[in-house]
Amino acid sequence: MTPLLMAQLGLTLFVFVMLLNSAAIMVYVERKVAAMLQQRLGPYLVGPKGLLQPLADIIKLLFKEELRPRAADPLLFALAPIIAATAAFAAFAVVPFGAETTLFGLLDAPMKLQVADVNVAVLVIFAISSMSVYGIVLAGWSSNSKYSLLGGLRSSAQMISYELSYGLALAGVLVIANSLSLTDIVNRQSGAWLGVVPRWYVFLQPLGFLIFMTAGIAETNRAPFDFPEAEQELVAGYHTEYSSMSFSMFFLAEYINMVTVSAVATDLYLGGWHGPLLPESLGWIWFLLKVAAILFFYVWMRWTLPRYRYDQLMQFGWKVLLPMAVVNLLVTAAGVLYFGA
Amino acid sequence: MTPTLNEYLLLSAILFAIGTGGVFLRRNLITILLSIEIMLNAVNLTFVAFGRALGSVDGQIIVFFVMTVAAAEAAVGLAIVIGLFRHRASLNPDSFASLKW
Amino acid sequence: MFYLFGAVAIVASLLVIAQRNPIYSVLLLIASFGALSGLYVLLEAPFVAVIQIIVYAGAIMVLFLFVVMLLNAPHEDTEEDLETPGVERRRLAGAGVRRFGGLLALALIVELWWALTKNGGETGAFPAAAEASVAAIGRALFTDYAFPFEVTSILILVAMVGAVVLARREPIAPAARRRSPGTPDLP
Numbered sequence: 343m344t345p346l347l348m349a350q351l352g353l354t355l356f357v358f359v360m361l362l363n364s365a366a367i368m369v370y371v372e373r374k375v376a377a378m379l380q381q382r383l384g385p386y387l388v389g390p391k392g393l394l395q396p397l398a399d400i401i402k403l404l405f406k407e408e409l410r411p412r413a414a415d416p417l418l419f420a421l422a423p424i425i426a427a428t429a430a431f432a433a434f435a436v437v438p439f440g441a442e443t444t445l446f447g448l449l450d451a452p453m454k455l456q457v458a459d460v461n462v463a464v465l466v467i468f469a470i471s472s473m474s475v476y477g478i479v480l481a482g483w484s485s486n487s488k489y490s491l492l493g494g495l496r497s498s499a500q501m502i503s504y505e506l507s508y509g510l511a512l513a514g515v516l517v518i519a520n521s522l523s524l525t526d527i528v529n530r531q532s533g534a535w536l537g538v539v540p541r542w543y544v545f546l547q548p549l550g551f552l553i554f555m556t557a558g559i560a561e562t563n564r565a566p567f568d569f570p571e572a573e574q575e576l577v578a579g580y581h582t583e584y585s586s587m588s589f590s591m592f593f594l595a596e597y598i599n600m601v602t603v604s605a606v607a608t609d610l611y612l613g614g615w616h617g618p619l620l621p622e623s624l625g626w627i628w629f630l631l632k633v634a635a636i637l638f639f640y641v642w643m644r645w646t647l648p649r650y651r652y653d654q655l656m657q658f659g660w661k662v663l664l665p666m667a668v669v670n671l672l673v674t675a676a677g678v679l680y681f682g683a
Numbered sequence: 684m685t686p687t688l689n690e691y692l693l694l695s696a697i698l699f700a701i702g703t704g705g706v707f708l709r710r711n712l713i714t715i716l717l718s719i720e721i722m723l724n725a726v727n728l729t730f731v732a733f734g735r736a737l738g739s740v741d742g743q744i745i746v747f748f749v750m751t752v753a754a755a756e757a758a759v760g761l762a763i764v765i766g767l768f769r770h771r772a773s774l775n776p777d778s779f780a781s782l783k784w
Numbered sequence: 785m786f787y788l789f790g791a792v793a794i795v796a797s798l799l800v801i802a803q804r805n806p807i808y809s810v811l812l813l814i815a816s817f818g819a820l821s822g823l824y825v826l827l828e829a830p831f832v833a834v835i836q837i838i839v840y841a842g843a844i845m846v847l848f849l850f851v852v853m854l855l856n857a858p859h860e861d862t863e864e865d866l867e868t869p870g871v872e873r874r875r876l877a878g879a880g881v882r883r884f885g886g887l888l889a890l891a892l893i894v895e896l897w898w899a900l901t902k903n904g905g906e907t908g909a910f911p912a913a914a915e916a917s918v919a920a921i922g923r924a925l926f927t928d929y930a931f932p933f934e935v936t937s938i939l940i941l942v943a944m945v946g947a948v949v950l951a952r953r954e955p956i957a958p959a960a961r962r963r964s965p966g967t968p969d970l971p
Contacts, residue, residue, distance in 0.1 A: 707885020
């Protein structure tokens with residue numbers, strides 16, 4: 343067990359625990375920000391300023407009875423939340439969140455702050471997010487109830503439609519960066535033009551960033567694209583029949599997908615862990631700040647915008663977002679050819 | 684023991700045979716289409732294995748095309764299955780035997 | 785590693801053709817694709833491995849799953865399935881085809897086993913090759929294989945149009961309609 347191996351195992355565990363924590367923090371942040379936007383207080387009873395509210399929520403969820411409808415397919419009913427949660431966690435395995443570090447000099451060689459550094463990292467994220475569709479569609483099918491089935495089918499149709507725009511927006515960045523490895527892409531965004539404007543890809547690809555964020559919000563089934571799990575329309579969509587641990591796994595999967603999309607957007611467009619005033623080894627602080635900003639944007643969108651109706655949602659995805667993404671890619675490719683990268 | 688090319692080819696042969704068996708043995712149109720996908724994947728494995736053995740990237744490129752063709756064929760095949768199901772409410776190929784003598 | 789992935793692929797494929805429930809068949813095939821993707825990684829082809837997951841396991845199988853759910857496909861050889869028109873007439877005739885199919889599959893395996901092991905000890909080990917980069921694949925795709933690439937895009941267009949036209953809704957013949965009138969038409 344070399345020190346490097348121990349450090350890498352520790353990193354894996356650390357990432358896992360931090361993702362779980364981030365889901366809990368997101369629960370609290372969502373409720374507090376929603377309250378702020380709606381000019382009320384939000385949770386304030388449990389713990390100071392309501393900070394222990396997520397803990398109370400989790401304890402309540404764990405104590406609920408685990409139900410299974412009699413007509414539900416037992417294997418698939420149990421498998422669906424597992425697939426959803428696993429895909430959510432797995433996607434974060436290839437996302438780097440800091441520069442190479444020697445852990446304050448304990449290691450001999452610098453170690454990347456990334457669980458697995460593959461040189462097709464961008465595609466791996468795309469692949470795993472397309473596997474998360476299965477969790478939802480199986481949940482909808484195996485519950486054997488019409489709300490679940492409709493919600494599951496709509497949700498998966500929405501996710502696979504917006505995956506196209508997601509991928510094409512990604513392709514715009516790939517054309518500029520010339521590499522599929524997320525670490526490379528982030529490292530190309532270091533430095534600044536004229537010493538002031540950072541060399542982030544969001545300035546080179548503003549349309550691409552917007553498309554990516556929109557498709558990301560649709561991929562994670564968040565408002566304004568959350569028709570499949572809207573309470574007013576479909577009871578609770580594909581997770582109607584789930585309770586206790588299984589429901590909390592879907593809940594967890596949704597928040598972790600949000601965190602992953604934010605982290606990937608930060609790496610691709612906002613320069614990852616590069617930022618002024620801090621040395622490279624503390625770059626993860628910048629990463630956290632940027633991810634937090636995008637997550638705030640997510641929550642803000644949910645509580646500000648009305649929900650898209652399902653057919654409007656699909657039309658938007660195919661007839662507006664996809665052509666925009668294609669045009670973005672064409673213009674980017676033309677730009678790269680003309681300016682010579 | 685490091686796997687050799689022969690072992691990859693054998694694995695691909697077994698998968699292809701399983702797919703062929705599936706096409707003949709199953710009486711459900713969708714499962715037949717799934718067996719065809721198994722066969723296509725076995726062929727993909729052969730291509731990639733040979734590409735690796737001969738040190739050429741052509742194997743992977745052909746796999747790219749095979750996958751695309753498989754996707755197109757699956758889409759059209761499933762559309763036909765939907766049409767057939769609407770006509771006879773059955774997925775059993777024996778129900779569509781009216782052209783047999 | 786190879787044996788693990790190979791075993792998973794073979795077992796999953798066998799279960800695909802052995803399962804009665806079409807949804808389980810689709811899920812097992814996804815597992816088989818995952819194992820094949822692992823094999824591609826072992827063969828130094830990470831791009832193909834990821835493309836396999838994205839295209840096959842992530843898109844084509846979702847399509848299969850949708851169709852299975854849309855049609856509420858009956859489990860094979862159940863009461864519902866055996867009552868469909870024309871099945872009883874052909875059931876006996878089908879037995880011959882099954883035996884032929886099984887023999888064909890067996891013959892294929894035996895023949896290929898023989899062909900692969902008869903070359904007297906030549907192992908066919910892999911040369912030490914570098915991993916093909918995605919850039920190399922892209923370069924070859926757009927230069928040597930540019931024509932098939934463009935033709936494939938037209939093929940996909942044709943397939944899309946064909947699928948939309950073929951799956952368009954037409955009224956079901958009343959004699960064959962066994963379902964209750966209240967079945968929702970799924971989006």
